[in-house]
Amino acid sequence: MKFTLSLICLFAIYVSSYSQTTFPEDGIKTKSSVYTLFKGATIHQAPGKTIVTDLIIFKDKIVHCGPVSSYSLSENTQTIALTGYHIYPSFIELSSEYGISPAKKEKTIPGPSNDRLEDRATYWNEAIHPEMRASALFKPDSDLAKSLREKGFGIALVHQQNGIARGTSALVGLGGGNANEQVIRAEAAAHFSFSKGKSSQDYPSSLMGSIALLRQAFYDAAWFENAPNTESNISLEALIGQRSLPLIFEASDKYDILRIEALAKEFNLPFIIKGKGDAYQVLPITDRTVSAIITPLDFPKPFDVSDPDMNRYISQDDLMHWERAPFNPYFIQQSKIPLMLSGDGVEKGSDFFKALQKAIAAGLHRDSAFAALTTTPARILGVSDVTGQLEKGLLANFFISKEDVFKNPEAKIASHWIQGVEYTISDILAIDLTGSYDLNVNDTYHSLQVTGTDQKFKGEISTIIENDTLKTKAEIRLQGHEITLSFASPDSNGYVRLNGTSESQNRIWDGMGTDPDGNLITWSAIRKVNKKQPQPGKESKNKPDSIPPVAPALRFPMVAYGFDSLPEAETLLIYNATIWTNELDGTIENGSILISEGKILAVGKSIKAEDHLRKRDIENMKRLDGKGKHITAGIIDEHSHIAITRGVNEGTQASTAEVRISDALNPEDINIYRQLSGGVTTSQLLHGSANPIGGQSAIIKLRWGRPMDQMLFAEAPGFIKFALGENVKQTNWGDLYRSRYPQTRMGVEQFYYDYFYRAKEYGELKKISSPSEKASSRLKKTEESSFRRDLEMEALLEILEGQRHITCHAYVQSEIDMLMHVADSMGFRINTFTHILEGYKLADKMKEHGAAGSTFSDWWAYKYEVKDAIPHNAAVMHEMGVLTGINSDDGEMGRRLNQEAAKSIKYAGMSESDALKMVTLNPATMLHVDEYVGSLKPGKHADIVVWSGHPLSVYSKAEVTFVDGCRYFDRAKSEALMNRDSAERARIFNLMEKAKSGGEETKKPERKIERYYHCDSED
DSSP states (O other): OHHHHHHHHHHHHHHHHOOOOSSOOOSSOOOOOOEEEEEEEEEEEETTEEEEEEEEEETTEEEEESOGGGSOOOSSEEEEEOTTOEEEEOEEEEEEOTTOOOOOOOOOOOSOTTOOSSOOSSOSSTTBOTTOBHHHHOOOOHHHHHHHHHTTEEEEEEOOOOSSEEEEEEEEEOSSSOHHHHEEEEEEEEEEOSOOTTOSSOOOOSHHHHHHHHHHHHHHHHHHHHSOOOOOOHHHHHHHHGGGSOEEEEOSSHHHHHHHHHHHHHHTOOEEEEOOSOGGGTGGGOOSOSSEEEEEOOOOOOBOOOOHHHHTTSOHHHHHHHHHGGGHHHHHHHHTSOEEEEOTTOOSHHHHHHHHHHHHHTTOOHHHHHHHHTHHHHHHTTOTTTSSSOOTTSBOOEEEESSOTTTOTTOOEEEEEETTEEEEOOGGGOOOOOEEEEEEETTEEEEEEEOOOOOSSSOEEEEEESSSSOEEEEEEEEETTEEEEEEEOTTSSSEEEEEEEEETTTTEEEEEEEOTTOOEEEEEEEEOOOTTSOOTTOOOOOOOOOOOOOOOOOOBSSSTTOBSSOOOBOOEEEEEEEEEOSSTTOEEEEEEEEEETTEEEEEESSOOGGGTSOHHHHHHOEEEEOTTOEEEEOEEEEEEOTTBOSOSOOTTSSBOTTOBGGGGBOTTOHHHHHHHTTTEEEEEEOOOSSSSEEEEOEEEEOOTTOOHHHHBOTTOOEEEEEEOSTTTTTTTSOTTOOOSSOOSHHHHHHHHHHHHHHHHHHHHHHHHHSOOTTSOHHHHHHHHHTOOOOHHHHHHHHHHTTSEEEEEEEOOHHHHHHHHHHHHHHTOOOOEEEEOTTGGGSHHHHHHHTOEEEEOSSOOOSSGGGTTOOTTHHHHHHHTTOOEEEOOSSTTGGGGHHHHHHHHHHHHOOOHHHHHHTTTHHHHHHTTOTTTSSSOOTTSBOOEEEESSOTTOTTOOEEEEEETTEEEEEHHHHHHHHHHHHHHHHHHHHHHHHHHHTTOOOBOOOOOOOOOOOTTOOO
């Protein structure tokens, strides 16, 4: 009965350990059925759970982790003694194209941008392909797998890094089996980015276009889920099905994190961000809506600063980031956002562990680092029951190291076991047999001397010594931890053959063998200790933990002239100055102005602070003697392209009303600070002029150091850019651009009519689909689900409903007249014609229509359309009663708009006060923000400029520029910031020299060309 039960148990164990497969096996089955015992190692089971104990695996699973005494060992067990060594669960790489062929760039399709390379039931734009499955593309790559294993990674999340909605990734092992065996989870996560990738279509060509396209795809998926079956769309079906997966979004820079957060809030999607290592710069202003952050340990290399001439091309932000980048994981850890680490970008395993140590030295807790590579990614991916720890039942994925990889930057991996299969990485576990042994063969004792030095399992030179005169040659071979030994028997003509394994740090060998007669015998060999030899497996002493260095402070922004702390609104009385009010009071000589809490409290000849302030505010009030100074409202640039990143033109379609400049703001653009130095406080950031209907504007306050959303002028209404002329019909684009409608000026007119009729139809459908307030909730849900939100049509409908205003790029009289006629017939108004260099020809019609003109002073002859420009244009429009302003359309000119306004005094005799209004009050009125800015009046925003002299003089300088009462530019303090930055450059240069002398690889400085966007910029 006992025998029967034992047999049943044995059979059950065999069946449970035998995994079936669809693949036939040729020849003899080679799968190992041997248990492997890893004895006496320091086992790091999980973060915070480390113990010196034993580990047993069978096939691809862990069957025991703990003292071997508590486990009934099988006779079919091989033992590997690892006293003094460390075992860690394999790391999980979350950002890799391992085994995935990179996407190939297809030839761009000529013709309309919505033409696809292949006509399939997918989304209309090829950059949106969520139906792509990495598991269908996966092919193991032995070389890349080896590289990843050397860094400690045994599992990787892989996907084709191409497109905006990239499809799903596969979680795969990094072993040597076939693809079927290596795929752990076929659909593990869904992936997104703002990069168009290899799509053959033109659209999108900008960051704002990518964001608009993805937003529309998300809205389409929501509609498609409940809409009547009007079409088949496998892309939208895939987007809907992926909501339950981890959603990983790749950020190209720190500000992408904020853009992704905005999407997460808009669509209630818990994105995981895969960053670029600079998240620390925006963590203080994130709203923690992301569910986790993946950050690479690919820290920037120091610059080779040996050439002083080239050093001037190294930007301040690159220098500061090099010093602060190792602190990035620490800051994420402190933010309480789940942290995951990646080896993406790190080429060698040795570099990876050095980078890991650098992050730990910068404050990252070792357990946090451990978790970021194992348990956290396993939990996020929902595979904690498969991998991430060393626990019974989990995959036998782990690596062995002689040193603690979280303490020693020189740590190396000896071997990596993937799903129970060993992959040798270095020879630190290779057994050195050299030495003297006491050999016991069936109770007969011999002396064994091993004198060879070949450690590559090719056999040792060894001798059996019986006495001084009797010596016998012995052959030894080592395969892993299994040894074979044979020698001629001194008592017969036959051979003794022995086989065994190691115990106790490879000092003791024992096993079974046969004598010359074929009888089974037992044997053991004990190595004699040589005190001069280093003991195998002995762990080197680690340096004691040190207090992590203090992280260098952040700057606002993290570039040259960044603030150490953001300015706050001042309570300030400026007296004895010339005040240009732009109001009925005109210009006040020896006047005063009082500001507090971001507002203007009083303006006049004589101001008593106690009449306007509380006692405690008076005590904190600053005073400024304005003798010889002039005070004006902040300058407003109605037409600017500063502070925009990754494309100012989404010129790939004739209408891109759906794109938003606010999605592509760059608050670190040095032109913000430069224009503050010229007295500019507000700018309208416009889309380019590549299409008749461009994108939505962003009206910003130049709040240097503030994040993107805090730069937006909150009270400003919505604007959109239209354009006429050569650019929109592609006359000047070259011979390759002859297919996009419209190609003529008359086609442009018809285009506007067509799109506004579409918008009217959309508005009617929206009204029909919107339920009345009395409708039941069930009816409301049904009606809403039948309406597809179209972001492009929404923007055009806002124009028809008077909620969004048009600024139109225009030069030629006939086209300006045409667009006003289109607007009149369709029931809307053109708010502003910008450039408008032929405005003097039809100023009367502009006044009748109600259009403003924002023009250049005397800029012309740069293309045919401006051949009729005259320097009196602004004055003529002004005299005809047209609201007129002067704009820049240029990052450099923007800081001299006061001088541009003064040219109308020179050319046309305009009054000084009217000239100043053309860059202050008039553009404020055009932008519908004159209630808040543009003049110096109690209650308005404290956007003011202190000039050294007359504000329209070329010799005057803006000494202090306030935005909302905050001192964002101070010429005296600007010099101090420059000196501070120079000193910091010298300090970091010294650190880079030190890093270079310490053996770190450096990179050469490269010159970066500063680029200014204009209306006709191609991107």
